[in-house]
Amino acid sequence: MQVVRKKRGGRALISLTPLIDVVFILLVFFMLASSFTEWRAIDLATSAKAVSAASVEGAVLVRVRADGGLDIAGERLDAEALAARMTSVAERNPDRRVAVQPDAGVPLQRVVTVMETVTAAGLSGVSIVRGPGG
Structure with a gap:
C-alpha cells in the first residue's frame, strides 16, 4: 500500500x-x-434392529437393477411406467408400503431418484431393503 x-x-x-x-x-x-445446486434432505426412518420380513410383507417391491432398469414383481419397467404404476397403487391404497431394493453397484443417486418418483406418486411409506449382494 x-x-x-x-x-x-x-x-x-x-x-x-x-x-x-x-x-x-x-x-x-x-x-x-461456490456451488449453486439445490440440496434437499431425505427423511429415512432407521432403527437399531434389522428390518423383519413381517414389516415388508405386503409391500410393493421395486428392484433397481444394475443395468439401469427397474422391476416390479418381475415385470421390467422404465421411469415413466414406474410413475404411472405407483400413481395407480396410491389411488387404490395410499397407505401401501413400497420397498426399494437396489442391486449391488447401483449408484445412490439412482436409488434416490426412484424413491422421489414413488413419493411424488403419493406414497409415503418408502423404505430401502438390502438387495442380493448389496
Missing part, C-alpha cells in the same frame, strides 16, 4: 486501488468456489 503525503502537512492519503484489487479477487474466488 502506498501512502502519499500532501504538501501542506495535512493528513496522509491512502490509495484505495490495492484494496479494490483484493476485494475483486476475493469476489471472483468465492463466485468460482
Whole structure:
C-alpha cells in the first residue's frame, strides 16, 4: 500500500486501488468456489434392529437393477411406467408400503431418484431393503 503525503502537512492519503484489487479477487474466488445446486434432505426412518420380513410383507417391491432398469414383481419397467404404476397403487391404497431394493453397484443417486418418483406418486411409506449382494 502506498501512502502519499500532501504538501501542506495535512493528513496522509491512502490509495484505495490495492484494496479494490483484493476485494475483486476475493469476489471472483468465492463466485468460482461456490456451488449453486439445490440440496434437499431425505427423511429415512432407521432403527437399531434389522428390518423383519413381517414389516415388508405386503409391500410393493421395486428392484433397481444394475443395468439401469427397474422391476416390479418381475415385470421390467422404465421411469415413466414406474410413475404411472405407483400413481395407480396410491389411488387404490395410499397407505401401501413400497420397498426399494437396489442391486449391488447401483449408484445412490439412482436409488434416490426412484424413491422421489414413488413419493411424488403419493406414497409415503418408502423404505430401502438390502438387495442380493448389496
